[in-house]
Amino acid sequence: VIVTLKPHVTEKQYGDFMSRLRDMKLRFYEIDDLHSRSVSIVCGISGLDTDMIRAMEIVEDVKRIDEPYKAANRKCHPADTVVEIPVAGSDPVKIGGGHFCMIAGPCSVESEGQIIGIAEKLKTLGARILRGGVFKLRSSPYSFQGLGTEGIGFLLKAKAQTGLPVVTEIADISQLPEFEKIDVIQVGTRNMQNFLLLKELGKLQKPVLLKRGASSTIDEWLMAADYILSGGNGNVILCERGIRTFETATRNTLDIAAVPVVKDFSHLPVIVDPSHATGYAKYVESMSLASVAAGAHGLIIEVHDNPEAALSDGQQSITPGEFAVLSKKAEILRKAKVLADSDVTGGIQNGF
Numbered sequence: 537v538i539v540t541l542k543p544h545v546t547e548k549q550y551g552d553f554m555s556r557l558r559d560m561k562l563r564f565y566e567i568d569d570l571h572s573r574s575v576s577i578v579c580g581i582s583g584l585d586t587d588m589i590r591a592m593e594i595v596e597d598v599k600r601i602d603e604p605y606k607a608a609n610r611k612c613h614p615a616d617t618v619v620e621i622p623v624a625g626s627d628p629v630k631i632g633g634g635h636f637c638m639i640a641g642p643c644s645v646e647s648e649g650q651i652i653g654i655a656e657k658l659k660t661l662g663a664r665i666l667r668g669g670v671f672k673l674r675s676s677p678y679s680f681q682g683l684g685t686e687g688i689g690f691l692l693k694a695k696a697q698t699g700l701p702v703v704t705e706i707a708d709i710s711q712l713p714e715f716e717k718i719d720v721i722q723v724g725t726r727n728m729q730n731f732l733l734l735k736e737l738g739k740l741q742k743p744v745l746l747k748r749g750a751s752s753t754i755d756e757w758l759m760a761a762d763y764i765l766s767g768g769n770g771n772v773i774l775c776e777r778g779i780r781t782f783e784t785a786t787r788n789t790l791d792i793a794a795v796p797v798v799k800d801f802s803h804l805p806v807i808v809d810p811s812h813a814t815g816y817a818k819y820v821e822s823m824s825l826a827s828v829a830a831g832a833h834g835l836i837i838e839v840h841d842n843p844e845a846a847l848s849d850g851q852q853s854i855t856p857g858e859f860a861v862l863s864k865k866a867e868i869l870r871k872a873k874v875l876a877d878s879d880v881t882g883g884i885q886n887g888f
């Protein structure tokens with residue numbers, strides 16, 4: 537609900553109101569509004585006596601949020617969320633708000649040498665986070681299932697060697713202890729509605745990369761985010777990775793409109809995975825640039841030294857050389873977008 541307070545509320549009244557909310561163990565955000573002071577209270581309908589809130593002396597109005605997602609809703613939290621990923625001995629990597637982040641790496645960790653080698657290259661080419669699957673959820677039981685625990689070890693060696701934070705997918709709650717040193721836990725498309733897993737991740741403070749389910753609506757995706765957020769973990773990054781449509785020319789259909797829609801509906805950062813969305817290396821660059829133009833907060837891209845020999849998703853993996861070009865183009869386009877967004881006339885005068 538959104539609670540609007542009466543004008544001219546004193547600091548003392550405001551403080552008392554806040555401590556009552558705290559006593560009731562409600563999660564809430566303070567909304568800075570020029571005209572009225574508002575507070576959004578995030579909870580299920582059953583968890584709040586709205587009449588009781590309405591009856592409080594300083595409350596002017598209590599409005600229910602109509603959308604099924606509450607904690608992810610921008611109405612509850614007007615400012616953009618910026619998720620910070622700590623980096624040892626350096627500034628954290630930031631995703632969201634005005635920050636853009638490039639995530640890259642192979643679909644699967646295949647060996648220690650492979651992941652360290654590619655990580656070292658990607659670091660020099662603009663990647664800020666290293667990706668690599670170890671617990672693979674594959675459509676076919678006969679496809680490569682990942683190196684598992686051994687792969688986590690290799691990924692952490694690559695992190696130690698390069699300083700790049702790492703993201704990898706969790707397949708099941710039982711694997712959670714193995715993710716202690718992993719910087720970002722990915723929930724893949726097949727697990728987007730694994731609510732028991734989402735609830736467990738809500739108890740952590742670790743960033744979660746929540747991919748959109750291949751057949752999920754944006755509402756369902758944001759409700760999945762609410763499972764994590766309402767548990768107390770505010771570090772959720774959304775990832776559009778293509779949805780299932782009647783089109784077969786690409787692996788999935790990249791829902792590029794999801795980027796501005798999610799930014800409208802939610803305060804959470806949203807990044808795009810053009811690799812799984814298209815399924816073909818040759819389309820990854822154009823869809824990456826489209827994502828930047830649409831306002832995505834980052835990209836996650838599959839890169840492999842020798843895509844033809846990749847144990848998974850070779851068809852959609854680009855080479856480090858192609859990544860270098862993509863990364864450069866994305867940077868140029870992003871600068872142009874920032875300039876255009878901030879000052880259209882100035883941008884036009886400057887030749888854009």
Ligand SMILES: [Mn+2]
Nearest residue numbers: 643838848849
């Ligand atoms: Mn993959």
